[in-house]
Amino acid sequence: MKQEIRDKYEVVIGLEVHAQLQTESKIFAADAASFGGLPNTHISPITLGHPGTLPKLNRKAVEYAIKMGLACNSQITENQYFDRKNYFYPDLPKGYQITQDKTPICMGGGVKVKLSTGEKTVRFHHIHLEEDAGKSLHAEGSTDSLIDYNRAGTPLIEMVTEPEIKSAEEAATFMNEVRKLVRYLGICDGNMEEGSLRCDVNISVMPVGSKVFGTKVEIKNMNSMRFIQKAIEYEVVRQIDAVENGEKLIQETRSFDPATGRTSGMREKETQNDYRYFPEPDLVPLTISEAWLSEVKNMMPALPWELFEKFTKQYNLPEYDANVLTETREVAEYFEATSQFTKNYKAVSNWIMGTVKSYLNDNNLEIGQLTVTPERLGALINLIDEGKVSTSTAAQQIFPELVQDSSKTPLQIAEAKNLIQQSNTDTLQSLIDEVLANNPAKVKEYKSGKKGLLAMFMGEIMKKSKGSADPKVTTALLQKTLEM
Template identity: 80%
Template sequence: MNPEIRSKYEVVIGLEVHAQLQTETKIFAADPASFGALPNTHISPITLGHPGTLPKLNRKAVEYAIKLGLAVGSKISDRQYFDRKNYFYPDLPKGYQITQDKTPICIGGGVKVKLKEGEKTVRFHHIHLEEDAGKMLHLDGESDSLVDYNRAGTPLVEMVTEPEIKSAEEAFQFMTEVRKLVRYLGICDGNMEEGSLRCDVNVSVMPVGSKVFGTKVEIKNMNSIRNVYRAIEFEIPRQIEMVERGEAIIQETRSFDANTGKTHGMREKESMNDYRYFPEPDLTPLIISEDWLSAVKTQMPALPWELFEKFTREYHLPEYDAGVLTDSREIAEYFEATCSFTNNYKAVSNWIMGTVKSYLNENNLEISDFSVSPERLAQLIILVDEDKVSNSTAAQKIFPELLKDSVKTPLQIAETNNLIQQSNTDSLQSLIDEVLAANQPKVKEYKQGKKGLLGMFMGEIMKKSKGSADPKVTTALLQKTLDSL
């Protein structure tokens, strides 16, 4: 798009983020809430809304929502009612959804995002609890659609932002932080491809300086953070071009095609949906007492931004390292556990970001699957710090053995395989003398100015020592010997 035309318009974006809560059972029934079961096997008369059945609120779902609210600085409502949101769609077995309309559990709060131009807080309007719907399956080539009700009744929190996001990049960073946060809290696995974290995007454009928002368009159910970015990047110029041509933007719901990178109209929306909300008559008011709130506060883990500050301040790590290590709660915990056995914090960071993460990525593993304990990794780092083995020997020869052998220490592996570096100057001097005596022409060339031959001499010495010569000590001794000739 022409930058001059683009600069005439301001973008207004609001997000509605749905996160499935990782409870064992559904929010109002005892059916399992786990993902991946055969269709329509995690259902019951309560989930299906049979006459005479009554819902019962899942206490754990409430506590997970409170955790989220505390983490983002929301006000936790002390008295709440659940409501019935009435609409008719095949994936909604009861013909209504139990949700919170007038009394959301969390009010306000926000999440900080880091942008090129600085840090910004994206604020929440509110966060409410509700139940998920089922899932419609539209198979290619089939005229009929199928419905799987396993997901129906799964507890959700819906996070509704203020309409103050200004770009696709800002939305991308916000979603990245939200996914990281719910994983840290242990309330949602954040797997967008499985639908446990979903995002609806509301996009509108208006002339710069205008006080009146443009007509918003909703893009439904993005299944990756990257697609949230792509959908917004397509939608902004589409709307601006329509305004430039004098066309009216229709308030509608659109879908995003990941293959083409384009949005497509699904249905027009009325100016206001009439869901005929009314208080859920089968649930009593939800009261959050001070004692209950205090108990949830004691269960709060360290949050990513708190650990980021700790890693830079107490462990003196660069911001880049702290950002990588706090991207995952499990990685952050592994780093801290390793640091309890050694004070070379930068080396711990380098090992985890380098050798350890490379191994995990190559084998499609999580840190929870990693067989080397923090203590054994620290022992390996200490071996290098004490100049008993070189860093390359530690990474290339000892680390692979640690993965195979869960009993031997790094020192025992090094001793068994004759990997301990020689630092005895007498034995090293003998090796140096042998190599120089066997390469007199090269020694003359070195003395004539070909200082690059030092590497060749070192290579020969390392061969004779079978890699056990301490590089630092050997290099210093070799240079001293050559300079004295």
């Protein structure tokens, strides 16, 4: 598409983000809410909607929803009730979904995103609680549909943004921030591949300067940041082409095919009236008291932006380091824990972003699985700062030992492997004198101006000391001796 045509139109995007809450049981039943398991094993008469069964609200799911609202500066609704959303789908066992229509648990708020054009807050219209549907399975080559109800009744929060996202980049960046936030809060694992975090994309185009939105199209069940971007990029071009050619866009639900990078129509989009919402008669109204709200507030962890400010101001870290260290709550906590055992905060950051991260990546591990405790990493950094071992020795020889043997301290490993740096000037001087006496021609060349030979002399000294010579002290002594 020519840029001059693209520039005639403004893109309007709103997201409906679904996050499965990490409760042990479902939102209205005691069935397990965990991912996986054999099909139709995490079910009960309540999940299946048998006659005479009654739902009971999961308190933990409510608290998780409140946490998200508090993190986003949303207004928590004091008095709420649940509604029935009526529609037929094979994996919806009751024939309706219990959700919140008129009284969502959270109103307003938003998430700040950092874009190439600067910072922006993407605002929420609301966040509401609801139950998930089951899952339809379509085996290749078969005309039958198989239904797995394990997921039915899993607690969800649906986060509905205002229609103010302007690009594919912005949508993907926002989703990444939401994923980071739900993980920090411990309310959702954010695993998009398993569908525990996914979103529907509502998208339309309108002429620049227009006050009237174009026809909205919804792309369902996007479970990848990359796919979200590609689907939006394709849909923008498709809609602009249609408008330019005088075609009429219809309000519809579409799916995205990652293999082709295209969207395709599924069905015309339902309206609110089609769902025939009415209050759920089997659940009593929900009241969030001030005492309960205060209790949840006291359970809130430090949030990414709060830690970013702390790391840059209290620990004097560069913004780049603070961004990397606050990417996950676990890494941020490991940094803070290590900083209790050493005052060299920049070295802690360097080690986590360097040696530690490389080891975790190479072994496909999370930082919570690292066997090197913050105390032992802090002790290793202190050994370096005290001049007892070099950084390279610590990284290449001591750290691997710490990973393998959790019973020894860094100092014990360094002593056992004879890695303590020699800083005794008399001992170092004798080594220097020996190396220079063995290389008289090179000494003459150095004094004639070939200063690069200093590295050669240092290499020979390090060999003779088996790496134990303190580089800083040795270099100073060597230069002094050569200048005599």
